[in-house]
Amino acid sequence: MAASGTIDALSQFKLHTVFGPIGASVNFTQANLFMVIAGVLTLALLWYGMRPRAMVPGRFQSAAEMAYQAVMSMCVDTIGPEGKKFFPFIFTLFFFILLGNLLGVWPYDFTFTSHIAVTLAMALFVIFLVTVVALRIHGLHFFSYFMPSGVPVALAPLLIPIEILSYLSRIISLSVRLFANMMAGHVMLDVFGAFVVMLGSAGLIGYFPAAFALAVNVALIGFEILVATLQAYVFAILTCIYLHDAVHLH
């Protein structure tokens, strides 16, 4: 972190394989380990939460049911009645990202959503899914999406490229938003953490600014938890909105 006086805020994002030679042979990284943990936690919440199958749910079961109903209402409210078909996907996506983000706030944990490759893959899949859904429901009529009705034909050469560009830029906005938020937060945590060590080791004069940096870090942790939840929600709700467009064409 603060090796030889310089702040190395980026090495925390460096990938390495886990599980010794076995993981190394298949290039299984710590990012994938945390993906598995996120998945296991999601399934554990649903599996152990719903084990009592109680008519009047306890705390754990309530949490599982609330997760189910929150995502379900997000799907149905945003996409419409057809949203139920996409509910399992949105649920998986939301909890995969949410737990990936939240696990990353825990010290020594790795945040797989801070890798542009991962978020880009997810965004690409979302846009791919949205396009496939739109083509299956509307066929070639889908391409009218890029030419809004009521616009003069003369504007078409200008408008259609803009619409296509905005459609494709969803990939960038979706992936970069999540990646940049997560990365920025973790860089900040690392930078202020390094300040604490560097200022604290500078002697009596450094104690006060070191304490201040530590206080900033405490606030940042809280902020990070907010960002982690918010970004997972944003990713999921934007996917829902895109699916709504695909199902209803505007």
Added chain:
Amino acid sequence: MTRLLAALLLLLPVAARAEGMPQLDFSTPLTISQVVWGALIFIVLYILTSRVALPRVGSVLEERAAHIGRDLEVARVAKTEADTAVAELTRATAEAHAGAQAQIAQALETAKAAAAEQAAQINARLDSQIAAAEQRIGAARAAALGALGQVAAETAHAVVDRLTGGAVEGGVVDRAVAASLAQRRPSVA
């Protein structure tokens, strides 16, 4: 805070060029392999979630909704029954009230009639008794008036005998007494 983040983001490309962002380091195969593994993990997670975990939650929620619906239906039926029973009770109460009123009126009527009849009977009996008594009084008076003539005649005989020493004939006295009585009778009667 967001401004701080934005400033940091602007600095990121500089830092990336200087130190190299690990996220953009494609010299290591791990950058791509994590995505491949990630896709596999996500697919497995999706299958487990959609096939196993979510239906579990959904079934419980459906069960609960069905249970609540059933209970509400039972409550609705019970309420309808209760309403019917209340209406029946109200009707029965009103009926009983009316019946009782009629009975009371009838009993009153009967009692009045009986009382009137009894009074009439008593009156008749009293009237007949009065009439009988008046008859007896009349008879007694007649008898008493009849005896008066005899008493007057005997008294007159005795007085005349004492005064005259039997010189006067009995028939003369009797006629005088009868004449005197006949003369007085109207005022006595």
